[in-house]
Amino acid sequence: MAKNFGIAIHGGAGTIRPQEMSSVKEKQYKEALEEAIQAGYDILNHQGTAMDAVEKAVCILEDCPLFNAGRGSVFTSDERHEMDASIMDGKTLEAGAVSLVKTVKNPIKLARVVMEKSGHVFLAAEGAEAFAKEMGFEQMDQDYFYTDFRYNQLKLAQASNQVILDHSSDIEKKFGTVGAVALDQYKNLAAATSTGGMTNKKYGRIGDTPLIGAGTYADNRTVAISCTGSGEYFIRNNTAFHIHSMMLYGKKNLVDSAFHVVQEELKSIGGDGGIIAIDHLANIHFEFNTEGMYRAARSSESNLFIGIYK
């Protein structure tokens, strides 16, 4: 059994400033991040798998209405919710993803069942819902996903005729995706990402979150990555696989690869957001080009870390 193991999570990146955050709100975010990271860490510490750890941590973040995923998902233009998620196993390179899912409580669980039982990698829209039903997933009422905060965001967005990512004021831009990456005691890596998308979005828009290689990637040879940011740019930049390939073929370490991809390649086309990563030696790294990113980490080699601002 290897000694080194660890987990890192994020709850979105963006314009997150201490002067605009109440101490009550900040405490709520930190408590939610701590609950998720501890649950994932406990699984790893008890010799559970990285796949189970990232799924559990993401489920907790999906269930928390503070984050734009699962229960706290933002509203589409027609006052519904469309959620995306993906998960990848670094040992087998197997992966599962869902998009435009409307009634599933934990999209990340559905993504894993897609991986394990559908014979496919990526299911979307009505088809994904039908598959969820066949697999025995409970269909949640739209009420379950309702929060005043998100509904007000929609009304604000509609008033200004904007498709917005997850912001609550004009100067604040947030990408409220959640995600987790982990290395377990068997030296296996895993990554998982989940999102409620963009407030006021139309047209069945799919961002980077459910796209293997863009929002999520894991390969035992290198690294596990989960992303959050302006999805269109992360797709064009192939952010998650991009960092992996720079390590694998460019022989760069995690820190240099993540810096180059997020601060240079992604920025050069106008993308903002960030990534969380853990490599095959349990090195954990956060890289973001925004003012803040909700994040936490804990490994066998390091104490609990929770961060919000730069």
Place this chain on the structure above:
Amino acid sequence: MAKNFGIAIHGGAGTIRPQEMSSVKEKQYKEALEEAIQAGYDILNHQGTAMDAVEKAVCILEDCPLFNAGRGSVFTSDERHEMDASIMDGKTLEAGAVSLVKTVKNPIKLARVVMEKSGHVFLAAEGAEAFAKEMGFEQMDQDYFYTDFRYNQLKLAQASNQVILDHSSDIEKKFGTVGAVALDQYKNLAAATSTGGMTNKKYGRIGDTPLIGAGTYADNRTVAISCTGSGEYFIRNNTAFHIHSMMLYGKKNLVDSAFHVVQEELKSIGGDGGIIAIDHLANIHFEFNTEGMYRAARSSESNLFIGIYK
């Protein structure tokens, strides 16, 4: 103006054997490939753009009922058609993609309009249809997409309870995606891919074709790639971006990169199919691990090439 320019296209890869191909059928395929490659080449030769050349070549292949894209698309389990397409501009790294589109004659044209006018990269299902309607795309009847050949394939698949890729007999396995890659006289690269998916598919399955980085990628620094094959494996392997990143970060040439990604990395997880590529110096390359791939190429430096078997 650079001297070197060129274009390559594919009409799918798989178990394609001379002993199972009639001379009439072979002639039809070759004529269709020649028409598409010539149309793309003419655009480049008259100083048109790589984006226009790949869009035009793919449109011609979509309109030809021989190929599983556009008009010749296979049937889903409920006797409908769900088509996917994507396009990418190697100069700007802008991209557009659509998935689960049911009524659009040329999905590749819709992908380009998504890129140019939606503010997004990837639209799917009903939303993509609504966007197409707003943009003035004609809605085709389901009759337009009907072919006896594909309908019989569905009935065969349903009789054997199989989700199959595009095969017409048990020993034949074909991936009928179409695609094009080009370099224009302005030294800009572009790639485009389009598919009708899998016969008898359910659950809104999305393959690699509409995924930027998996089925399609172009970057002026390196290469333009379009893929065809067992989509799930191409997603997990991030095939198109994979070849690009090996060239960019691993400093390998196109031939070595394509060989490693298709014959080693992709094969090691069980994926079969192939890729077409053109690099920034107009070197054209085909790489496939199946028995055949419908393909053609023409460049300012080389005569017309049309191939089917290995």
